[in-house]
Amino acid sequence: MATVTRKIGLSLGADICWPICYEQIVGRLNLAIPHEGNTVGVEVERVSIEPFDLRQPCKYDMVLDRLTHWYHTSREWIKKAILMDGLYVLNNPWAVQSMEKHTSYAAMMHLGMPIPDTWMVPPKSYEPSADLAPTLKAYAKLFDLGAIGKKIGYPLFMKPYDGGGWRAVSRIADERALRTKYEESGKTVMHLQGAVNPFDSFVRCIGLGPQTHLVKYNPDAPLHDRYTQDKDFVSSDEAKLLEDTCLTINSFFGWDFNSCESLRKEGTWYPIDFANPCPDSQVTSLHRHFPWLVKANIRWSIFCAVTKKKFRKTLDWEPFYEIAATDAPYRDKLRQYAAIAHQRFETDRFEEFCATHLANLDEVAWEFFGTPVARAAVRAKVAALFPAHEIEQFTELFWKRIQAWRQETARG
Numbered sequence: 001m002a003t004v005t006r007k008i009g010l011s012l013g014a015d016i017c018w019p020i021c022y023e024q025i026v027g028r029l030n031l032a033i034p035h036e037g038n039t040v041g042v043e044v045e046r047v048s049i050e051p052f053d054l055r056q057p058c059k060y061d062m063v064l065d066r067l068t069h070w071y072h073t074s075r076e077w078i079k080k081a082i083l084m085d086g087l088y089v090l091n092n093p094w095a096v097q098s099m100e101k102h103t104s105y106a107a108m109m110h111l112g113m114p115i116p117d118t119w120m121v122p123p124k125s126y127e128p129s130a131d132l133a134p135t136l137k138a139y140a141k142l143f144d145l146g147a148i149g150k151k152i153g154y155p156l157f158m159k160p161y162d163g164g165g166w167r168a169v170s171r172i173a174d175e176r177a178l179r180t181k182y183e184e185s186g187k188t189v190m191h192l193q194g195a196v197n198p199f200d201s202f203v204r205c206i207g208l209g210p211q212t213h214l215v216k217y218n219p220d221a222p223l224h225d226r227y228t229q230d231k232d233f234v235s236s237d238e239a240k241l242l243e244d245t246c247l248t249i250n251s252f253f254g255w256d257f258n259s260c261e262s263l264r265k266e267g268t269w270y271p272i273d274f275a276n277p278c279p280d281s282q283v284t285s286l287h288r289h290f291p292w293l294v295k296a297n298i299r300w301s302i303f304c305a306v307t308k309k310k311f312r313k314t315l316d317w318e319p320f321y322e323i324a325a326t327d328a329p330y331r332d333k334l335r336q337y338a339a340i341a342h343q344r345f346e347t348d349r350f351e352e353f354c355a356t357h358l359a360n361l362d363e364v365a366w367e368f369f370g371t372p373v374a375r376a377a378v379r380a381k382v383a384a385l386f387p388a389h390e391i392e393q394f395t396e397l398f399w400k401r402i403q404a405w406r407q408e409t410a411r412g
């Protein structure tokens with residue numbers, strides 16, 4: 001029986017807190033997992049940014065990436081490592097790059113999800129280019145913005161078709177406001193989307209591989225309170241629906257890590273924002289949900305690295321489209337889509353792996369999140385984001401929430 005080591009790379013940007021916790025907990029697990037006749041250990045390393053030969057081999061078995069969506073050198077290094085070395089990476093860089101909000105709406109509308117009515121409108125102005133004037137003169141039709149607003153109904157939301165982070169999102173109450181906001185929208189290509197109004201619940205479902213976590217969300221609260229600490233805010237049927245929705249989206253797009261926002265109105269859940277394949281992972285937003293994220297990351301990455309889970313380079317949408325084409329009611333279709341997700345994520349094998357080889361993770365993480373090292377990690381993130389005079393206060397706030405989580409999950 002040989003002893004082998006799997007290498008997990010962390011491809012990081014401004015992340016401070018979760019990588020420290022991740023490294024600490026993996027270190028404390030001291031893994032020696034029997035797998036296919038070998039004893040497998042795990043090493044974690046931060047990926048550095050440097051020149052690379054396209055033919056040079058990749059030393060990692062799995063990479064947790066936070067840079068693909070904006071940092072090109074890392075994205076292209078990851079792409080070459082997938083193509084040439086069979087790297088497993090979270091997330092699929094092609095799907096992050098090309099599947100923005102608009103694509104995700106269109107695909108999920110086709111699968112039958114109740115996405116609110118959404119229009120795309122050409123931008124108010126353009127970057128000048130030699131071909132622009134003849135193109136617009138010949139083909140750009142004058143349109144009546146008011147008529148589109150009327151068709152969708154008010155209130156509606158104007159937001160960038162590839163949006164994220166609340167950039168340029170406006171809630172629009174009437175035609176006058178629509179015209180004003182459009183005049184101000186500049187070169188941004190916008191969606192106009194019917195508001196889910198009034199909604200009585202707003203939930204984010206975070207998906208990490210086959211694992212999901214529901215959080216009640218309050219969009220009106222300051223950043224550190226948007227992820228609420230509420231519990232039991234949905235029925236078990238609703239929880240299953242939201243989880244199936246999130247897993248369907250994630251497996252369709254090849255996103256192992258993503259979050260899906262849904263709003264409930266009159267008993268129906270409307271997904272409105274689910275192209276978030278580099279979700280907020282910071283303790284300053286997640287606080288009591290942060291340990292869940294760190295543990296989910298550890299389970300999924302260790303499973304993929306140790307078992308050398310095969311990375312799906314292509315997305316293969318056909319099975320989803322085949323189900324969409326049937327006459328089954330939507331809830332049945334969604335169950336079938338989710339079954340594809342579970343098959344692709346290998347949920348059964350994953351759960352068995354965790355039960356057999358990571359049975360002590362909960363306890364190790366629970367202990368860790370009570371240590372000064374964990375508190376220092378929280379403080380380091382707070383210090384990077386908050387003004388000096390608020391550092392102690394907010395460190396204490398997030399720490400207390402994590403300790404409340406520990407108390408609730410304490411045994412006995």
Ligand SMILES: Nc1ncnc2c1ncn2[C@@H]1O[C@H](COP(=O)(O)OP(=O)(O)O)[C@@H](O)[C@H]1O
Nearest residue numbers: 157163164165166167169193194195196219273
């Ligand atoms: N159709 C909608 N109905 C109701 N509220 C919406 C709708 N679209 C967006 N919002 C509100 O605007 C916020 C930002 O829009 P969202 O689509 O989530 O964009 P981003 O990708 O920037 O987060 C949402 O969190 C929600 O509060």
Ligand SMILES: [Mg+2]
Nearest residue numbers: 165166261273
């Ligand atoms: Mg959003």
